[in-house]
Amino acid sequence: MSYGMQFTNNGNVVTLDSEFARLVVISTGRYAPTGENGLGSTTTFARPVTSQEPPLVFIRPDTVNGVAGLCFMRLIGSAGNWTGFYVRAYNVNTAQPNGRYFVAAFEAQPVAQYGARLWDGTGKLLFDSGTSAANFTRAFQNWSYVKDDKDPQGLTRIYYTVPFNFPQDEFLLLNNFGMDMNSGSGMGRQLYCWWDFPNNKLYAITIAVANPYAFFLPAVFAKMNS
Structure with missing residues (x-):
């Protein structure tokens, strides 16, 4: 950077820069069943997310003695006013949608009543001392094929998995699982x-008429900074 402000921690990692936004946590809370006989969950953010691009929703289902299945995620709102999200349980044989979430964007919002703020050269708010940051922790792309079968409608269903230890402080990016x-x-x-949870495995399942392997x-996955 030719001018501005840059903050580096004792590990020589840039944690704040007046040219680049960090992933900022805008709202946190819990999601829970709100309809569809306990299968559907609509959550309203504690404050709207004002970014033009869709924010990132991360979730951590409550630990259960069984399977927590999630699908059909969608954001509620529009550019500049994202107000919540929807998610649905897989079916009646998996746990109801209960757990924790946080929503984050690559820009800050004016939250703190006092403290510090940082803008970039275009006037975009990059940092507000009232909002914490989130860090990406890991990503899995090495899925292993498990099996395929037919769902009740006769569509091909394929199961993939990776081993996972389900730590309490890591949250899954849900946006990835919100589109066909x-x-x-x-x-x-x-x-x-x-x-x-019982088998310490994360599954992805695809269903289609002609379903590639x-x-x-x-x-x-990401975690919030304390």
């Missing part, structure tokens, strides 16, 4: 996520 993937037909590959979608 390309398939071999006009119907997209529907995408689902299972947290199999190749699967490379990353499962991305």
Whole structure:
């Protein structure tokens, strides 16, 4: 950078820069069943996210003696006013949608009543001392094929998995599991996520008429800075 401000920690890592935004936590809380006989969950953020681009929603289902299945995620709101998100349990045989979440964006919001703020050269707020940051921790893309079968509608269902230890402080990026993937037909590959707590495995499941075996979608995890 030619001018501005830069802050480096004792590990020589740049943690604050007047030219680049960090991943800022805008709102945290819990999600819980709100409808669809306990299968659907609509959550309103504690404060709207004012970024133009869609924010990133990270979740950590409550630990259960079984499987927490998640699907059909979508953001609620529009550019400059993202107000919440929706997620659904996989079906009646998996746990209801209960857990913790945080929503983050690559820009800050004016939250603190006192402290410090930092803007870039265009006037975009990059830092506010009332908002914490989040760090990406790891990503899985080396899914192992497990099996395939037919769902009740006769569609091909394929299971993929990676070993996982489900730490309490790591949250899964949910946006990845909120859209269909390309398939071999006009119907997209529907995408689902299972947290199999008893067996310490994370599953991705795809369902489609013509369902390819190749699967490379990353499962991305992050944690909030204390």
